[in-house]
Amino acid sequence: MSVDRISLRPGHEISRVIRGGWQLAGGHGPVNPAEQIADMVAFAEAGITTFDCADIYTGVEEMIGAFRMSYLNSHGAEALARVKVHTKLVPDLEALPTLGRDYIRRIVDTSLKRLRMERLDLVQFHWWDYGVPRYLDAVGWLDELRREGKVAHIGGTNFDTARTLEIIGAGVPLVSMQVQYSLIDARAERLLVPAALQNDMAILCYGSVAGGFIGDRWLGQPEPVGLLENRSLTKYKLVIDDFGGWDLFQALLRALRRVADRHRTDIATVASAAMLEKPGVAAVIVGARNRSHLPRNLQITGVGLTPADRAEIAAVLAQGTVPEGDTYTLERDRGGRHGQIIKYNLNKAS
Numbered sequence: 001m002s003v004d005r006i007s008l009r010p011g012h013e014i015s016r017v018i019r020g021g022w023q024l025a026g027g028h029g030p031v032n033p034a035e036q037i038a039d040m041v042a043f044a045e046a047g048i049t050t051f052d053c054a055d056i057y058t059g060v061e062e063m064i065g066a067f068r069m070s071y072l073n074s075h076g077a078e079a080l081a082r083v084k085v086h087t088k089l090v091p092d093l094e095a096l097p098t099l100g101r102d103y104i105r106r107i108v109d110t111s112l113k114r115l116r117m118e119r120l121d122l123v124q125f126h127w128w129d130y131g132v133p134r135y136l137d138a139v140g141w142l143d144e145l146r147r148e149g150k151v152a153h154i155g156g157t158n159f160d161t162a163r164t165l166e167i168i169g170a171g172v173p174l175v176s177m178q179v180q181y182s183l184i185d186a187r188a189e190r191l192l193v194p195a196a197l198q199n200d201m202a203i204l205c206y207g208s209v210a211g212g213f214i215g216d217r218w219l220g221q222p223e224p225v226g227l228l229e230n231r232s233l234t235k236y237k238l239v240i241d242d243f244g245g246w247d248l249f250q251a252l253l254r255a256l257r258r259v260a261d262r263h264r265t266d267i268a269t270v271a272s273a274a275m276l277e278k279p280g281v282a283a284v285i286v287g288a289r290n291r292s293h294l295p296r297n298l299q300i301t302g303v304g305l306t307p308a309d310r311a312e313i314a315a316v317l318a319q320g321t322v323p324e325g326d327t328y329t330l331e332r333d334r335g336g337r338h339g340q341i342i343k344y345n346l347n348k349a350s
Helices: 034-046 060-075 077-081 101-115 135-148 161-169 192-198 232-245 246-263 269-277 291-302 307-319
Strands: 003-010 012-015 015-017 049-050 084-089 120-125 151-157 175-182 202-206 280-285
Touching: 003 175, 003 280, 012 015, 012 084, 012 280, 015 151, 015 291, 034 060, 034 291, 060 077, 060 084, 060 101, 084 101, 084 175, 101 120, 101 135, 120 135, 120 175, 161 175, 161 192, 175 192, 192 202, 192 232, 232 246, 246 269, 246 307, 269 280, 269 291, 269 307, 280 291
Parallel strands: 015 049, 015 280, 049 084, 084 120, 120 151, 151 175, 175 202, 202 280
Antiparallel strands: 003 012
């Protein structure tokens, strides 16, 4: 079973299913680096050759770096060239007012060392607080490193549309924007997707299965109460609440299950496949913790939804509510329901 591929720029072709790294950073349970490296090899061998990580995902860049060397030794330079790594540059919130070129350079150099690369394939820039209006300076310093050859391409993550266009207008060639985008969180469709289409900028989706909530495990289950297993579930439960609550969410799961039955697959696969059909979406990022998810992940690009499938899903979505604001607006309110669970200063150990 082959995984569809797409070229974001000449020389930067990716698999349309990207293996995510957030769940490997330790916040979702114990991580065995040797097992994870072996899993990455299995994903790459199967055709999922693009990996997403970040400077603030503890230990993940190092694991991907070790995987790259293992893959080079076992499969050769030509196979390794098909592997693309998308990392992130996330300055600490407290550092934003005073950071300079050296700060940005240090993060890039650290990522290069951890990933064992001479040039980073794609660096996705993030900025916590628009109230500190120095993001144009910071992304400009990152662009200097691109021109030096330390970075091949620059993308963004979690920027709203106005600032995305501001960065592009400043002459920084954004290849992509990674945002939370799913059937229950269509904020990107308000403004960002049209802007992306007009500016040759790909959308990379995370959260397409809402941390696992959009899956068979939760079909027919009572609404969870109290403390959830991890921050991922806590964050996406808030999205479910904003979408319309647990009963409507269950109606969506039932519709997705009927579609999945027709395609002999599972709910999560259908949900991710539906996102790949969205205008401007180049890839979905799947947060697989191990290779047990690989067979289902491989099915995502092969699910051909029919008009009847789309209509059945759309009928439920029409009853829901799109969370308010542009992309990541809710999460930027540090005192709000969404912002309170985010950790803002994780680069200190970089």
